[in-house]
Amino acid sequence: MAGLAAANCRQNLAGPPAGGGGGDGSLHIYTWANYTDDGLAAAFTERTGIPVVIDIFDSNEVMLTRLQAGGGDAYSIIYPSDYMVSEMIDLGLLTELDKERLSGLENLKAKWRNPAYDPDNAHSVPFCWGTTGLLYNREAVPGTPTDWDFLWKNQAALSRRITMLDDMRETLGATLKSLGYSYNSNNPAEIEAAYKRLLELRPDIAAFKTTGFENELLGGDLSVSMAYSSDAIALTLEDNRMEYIIPASGASLWTDTLAIPATAPNPDAAYQWINFLLEPEVASAAVKRLLFATANQAAFDRLPAEIQGNEDLYPSEAILAKSEGIVAVDTASTDLFDQFWTKVTSA
Amino acid sequence: MREWGDEGMGGWGEIRILTAFAFLTLPTFLTLPTFLTLPTFLTLPMAPISSPKIPWAERLAPRRWLGPVVMLGPAGVWLLLLLVLPTLLILEISLVPGLRLGQPSGGYGLGNYLQILQPVYLRVIGRSLSFAVGSTLLCLVLGFPVAYWLALMSPQRWRNLLLVGFILPLWTSSLLRAYAWTAILRPSGVLNTIFTAVGLPAQAWLNTPTAVFIGLTYSFLPYMVLILYASLEKLDTRLLEAAADLGATPFQGFWKITIPQVLPGIAAGSLLVFISTLGDFVVPTLLGGASSMNISRLIYNQFLGPTRAWGFGSALSMLLILAVSLSIALLLRYGDKSTVTEPS
Amino acid sequence: MAQTVQATAVAPTTETQPDVELRQVLKTFGAEVAVRQLDLRVQPGEFFSILGPSGCGKTTILRMIAGFESPTAGEVLIQGANVSRVPAHRRPVNTVFQSYALFDHMTVRDNIAFGLKIRRMGSAQVRDRVAEALRLVRMEPMANRYPAQLSGGQQQRVALARALVNHPAVMLLDEPLGALDQKLRKQMQVELANLHRQLGITFIMVTHDQEEALSLSSRIAVMNNGQIEQVGTPSDIYDRPHTPFVADFIGDTNLFPGRVDRVYPAQVQVTTESGLRVLAPAMTPAASPLQNIVVSVRPEKINLSLSAPGSEGNCYQGQVSHLMYLGTHLHCVVRLSSGEALTVRQPNRAEGALAVDTPVYVHWAAADCLVLDAA
Known part of the structure; x- marks a missing residue:
């Protein structure tokens, strides 16, 4: 799937989609896989009369590049993650939201009313959140993983049966965390230590993949994959040999948001989409179908107990306390991350 | 100080970057023929003009150049817009060290090129070359007997059908084909099921360079077979009779006559496969896993990965374009001998 | 047999x-x-x-x-x-091919040396033999050219040299x-x-x-x-x-298929289907009456005259139906009154009175005929 998505991206990047966004009155959405479905789009169209066109990206960077390389007027709604929201605000790529035109912000959980990545939700509305942990096949791992260092301790047994996320900050961050450092370290020595530790594991990593490990994991060809909770939970529900853990030393907490590009066509439709998703009924119905962790308290309250009690989706406060969100690091550290990430993946 | 891609949407910088980007992401099948036609385009209109016997007034007469210009104009505009300009833009971006989209950067310099000289990147380039050379040789070794059989030994009435059957895989998406190989090569996949069934040791080839060689060879074998077939089909078998007549065994005839006769085809097929595999992205990404970073994946990561180092990515692109151009120059020089030997 | x-x-x-x-x-x-x-x-x-x-x-x-x-x-x-x-x-054996089949990726010299090198002959000897072959076909100045740079006749000579150099x-x-x-x-x-x-x-x-x-x-x-x-x-x-x-097949001829109807000591008389009677030399073994044979006479053995000749042998009247000027010769087709068309070849002499439709006599000696088995 990664390759398919990648090719899809390439295609999308090669030129704006036919119709070029706003001109045709429809709502063009650029989002992650699994965050919308036909039911959601159909309900919106029925309500507003606005047709919905959905394009998929598989990394924030692809989405950013697409927008920077001339796709700024192709989409009315994008779904950047937290740190990307900060970055895009700095680049002036996001519309400052007109709160007058939004309704239902009060439904958000208290934690997301004033997030660090976008104070006061000035440019983005939290949509869902999740963690990054380890997804494994119970029958294919020695013992029970509880923390990141499981990978290093069982390196030989897991040789080339591991995938890590093809995501610089997540994968280097998890390594930092396994060393007891912060995901958002600005300390060159710590970053270098993480690089060296990841390099140790590197020969036994089969691939850096964000998606596309599922079949091999189910088939037992892979033992453990670093995964976003949203992807992992879907798989654990599909097959009971699949387990997802949030590592004991802490994981990354991420938020995916709704935002409007600065040059978005049809902003009215964009505001309508955000308001639509903020509605508790709509949000809870979507969560029931798509199984993501909603940032909407009113929607959460409407969920059945078994979803509310799913610790993979909604981990305990104790674990959340040890986890951290990924935020932008200083330029020197960014350069170090870049350099070490390229070296690890090119080695 | 200048800022790239940050001049507001729709500005000149925007257009430049978009054009450069569009070019970078154009599939190989689109750019390769363009590359191949460029020299033809450049040399065609020269032929009548550079002839020494024609006086200048005559050379400049509209009827001499109007025809070629009208016929070649559209292709020329196409090439200018999609090849020459983007390449120049990439060249310009590559000369800005440390360029990141949306961030201020310094003036021109060779920093991006110097960065390529770091051992880790040289290893990536070496790996790309070994992928390309290795799969080219594999294609040649596997493709030659097939092409030979098709061109010289297969039943005439079935020949076209067999040929079509062989190149049929080309008509499916390269992505799907590479993806299918993951199902074959994974440890519990089709290949190991067969290996185990016949008593061979199971192999963990997926996510290793071996899988990349297999995938690249599979993907580009039909091109090799097609080109070798075209070359072998033209082979004058009377030359082999002549060689036998002069005492050459079939083996000697093959090495001294067949191979030299189809050498232009071998060169053309090999260079085409080499060029294609050098820049291939899909197969190393899908089959190679973490162990097969090659130059095109590295370029991809510079533009679409987290680092977003466009300057470095452009420098790598220029290197790849240079390597491909050199290969094409070799192709044109040695790919067809008839262009080299002038008649008496 | x-x-x-x-x-x-x-x-x-x-x-x-x-x-x-x-x-x-x-x-x-x-x-x-x-x-x-x-x-x-x-x-x-x-x-x-x-x-x-x-x-x-x-x-x-x-x-x-x-x-x-x-x-x-x-x-x-x-x-x-x-x-x-x-x-x-x-x-x-060595062959000179109709198409020459020269190796176009080799020079003339290498083409000629090919057979000798295959036989692992010493290089000095190869050089001498190739030089000799080049001299025989008078192609020494072209030794370093490629076949594509040669004319048809030159290629022919190279093909000859390439074969004969192997003795x-x-x-x-x-x-x-x-x-x-x-x-x-x-x-x-x-x-x-x-x-x-x-x-x-x-x-x-x-x-x-x-x-x-x-x-x-x-x-x-x-x-x-x-x-x-x-x-x-x-x-x-x-x-x-x-x-x-x-x-x-070998040259032109006029064929008269017919039946032997008279046998003389030195001659036979043959009658064709149209009734034309032709005298031909006697055959060995002697022909028997009613045997089917073919009488052949070459165009150049036939004489052509405007007035009646006095000679013995075969003599018929006819009309010129085609006339072709061939430089050294005139090629005529004469239609006999019995219907046969005869090809006649006359030396090109100055008389020049012949034209289409001219009435002529054709005549030839019986000894100039050949008698062939009927196929």
């Missing part, structure tokens, strides 16, 4: 071992018979031509001698050894001059004849050009439809053809 007897009977010497011998050779391609039960003996030093129309099987014979085809049945012997199953590269027991030439223009062909015929004389080895040439065969060969086999019609010296073939096909 009669032809075979003729072939051996005419062979110059009876006791020498033939250089090339075909015994009862049959060659079929699928349902098609290319060569049927053919016997042939070529003596050492001969310039032997196989002549026939295209598709008669002559090239197949050459290819069986060279080893590119193997006979379906029968034997091919070269210098007494049965080579029927010996591959081409182990036979002591083969037998040289096989497949329509060697077929691709050359008329003038070059004449010139190369002389060179071929000279080469044959200098080298003294056996040449076997396949050609469809009767003039070429007649002028070069010591003996000619005329082939038709996979069989040999006649083997003999050029004058045998021309002056004493055994079959109507040979008479017709």
Whole structure:
């Protein structure tokens, strides 16, 4: 799937989609896989009369590049993650939201009313959140993983049966965390230590993949994959040999948001989409179908107990306390991350 | 100080970057023929003009150049817009060290090129070359007997059908084909099921360079077979009779006559496969896993990965374009001998 | 079978071992018979031509001698050894191909040296032999050129040199001059004849050009439809053809198929279907009345006059129906009052009174006729 998505991206990047966004009155959405479905789009169209066109990206960077390389007027709604929201605000790529035109912000959980990545939700509305942990096949791992260092301790047994996320900050961050450092370290020595530790594991990593490990994991060809909770939970529900853990030393907490590009066509439709998703009924119905962790308290309250009690989706406060969100690091550290990430993946 | 891609949407910088980007992401099948036609385009209109016997007034007469210009104009505009300009833009971006989209950067310099000289990147380039050379040789070794059989030994009435059957895989998406190989090569996949069934040791080839060689060879074998077939089909078998007549065994005839006769085809097929595999992205990404970073994946990561180092990515692109151009120059020089030997 | 007897009977010497011998050779391609039960003996030093129309099987014979085809049945012997199953590269013969088949990726020198190098001859010796071959075909200045840079005649010479440099027991030439223009062909015929004389080895040439065969060969086999019609010296073939096909194929002739109705001591009288009576020499064995035979008379043996000739022999009245000016000759077609059309060849003399529709007399001596078996 990664390759398919990648090719899809390439295609999308090669030129704006036919119709070029706003001109045709429809709502063009650029989002992650699994965050919308036909039911959601159909309900919106029925309500507003606005047709919905959905394009998929598989990394924030692809989405950013697409927008920077001339796709700024192709989409009315994008779904950047937290740190990307900060970055895009700095680049002036996001519309400052007109709160007058939004309704239902009060439904958000208290934690997301004033997030660090976008104070006061000035440019983005939290949509869902999740963690990054380890997804494994119970029958294919020695013992029970509880923390990141499981990978290093069982390196030989897991040789080339591991995938890590093809995501610089997540994968280097998890390594930092396994060393007891912060995901958002600005300390060159710590970053270098993480690089060296990841390099140790590197020969036994089969691939850096964000998606596309599922079949091999189910088939037992892979033992453990670093995964976003949203992807992992879907798989654990599909097959009971699949387990997802949030590592004991802490994981990354991420938020995916709704935002409007600065040059978005049809902003009215964009505001309508955000308001639509903020509605508790709509949000809870979507969560029931798509199984993501909603940032909407009113929607959460409407969920059945078994979803509310799913610790993979909604981990305990104790674990959340040890986890951290990924935020932008200083330029020197960014350069170090870049350099070490390229070296690890090119080695 | 200048800022790239940050001049507001729709500005000149925007257009430049978009054009450069569009070019970078154009599939190989689109750019390769363009590359191949460029020299033809450049040399065609020269032929009548550079002839020494024609006086200048005559050379400049509209009827001499109007025809070629009208016929070649559209292709020329196409090439200018999609090849020459983007390449120049990439060249310009590559000369800005440390360029990141949306961030201020310094003036021109060779920093991006110097960065390529770091051992880790040289290893990536070496790996790309070994992928390309290795799969080219594999294609040649596997493709030659097939092409030979098709061109010289297969039943005439079935020949076209067999040929079509062989190149049929080309008509499916390269992505799907590479993806299918993951199902074959994974440890519990089709290949190991067969290996185990016949008593061979199971192999963990997926996510290793071996899988990349297999995938690249599979993907580009039909091109090799097609080109070798075209070359072998033209082979004058009377030359082999002549060689036998002069005492050459079939083996000697093959090495001294067949191979030299189809050498232009071998060169053309090999260079085409080499060029294609050098820049291939899909197969190393899908089959190679973490162990097969090659130059095109590295370029991809510079533009679409987290680092977003466009300057470095452009420098790598220029290197790849240079390597491909050199290969094409070799192709044109040695790919067809008839262009080299002038008649008496 | 009669032809075979003729072939051996005419062979110059009876006791020498033939250089090339075909015994009862049959060659079929699928349902098609290319060569049927053919016997042939070529003596050492001969310039032997196989002549026939295209598709008669002559090239197949050459290819069986060279080893590119193997006979379906029968034997091919070269210098007494049965080579029927010996591959081409182990036979002591070399071929000059109709298309030359020069190796265009090699220089002239390398083309010529190819056979010697294959035989692992020392480089000094190769150099000498190649130089000698180049000199023989007068191609020394072209040694370093590629075939594509040579004219047709030059390529022909290289092809010859490439074959003869190996000093083969037998040289096989497949329509060697077929691709050359008329003038070059004449010139190369002389060179071929000279080469044959200098080298003294056996040449076997396949050609469809009767003039070429007649002028070069010591003996000619005329082939038709996979069989040999006649083997003999050029004058045998021309002056004493055994079959109507040979008479017709070798030069022009006028044929009168008919029935013997009178037998004289030295002559026979033949009556054609249209009732024309032709006098011809007596046959051996003596013809019997009512036997079907064919009388042949060459166009150049027929005399043409405006007034009635007084001579004996065959004399008929007719009208000129076609007239062709051929420089040295006039070629006329004369329609006889009985209906036959005769081809007549007259020296181009100044009289020039002939025109279409001119009434003429044609006449020739009975001795100028040939009597052939009816096919």
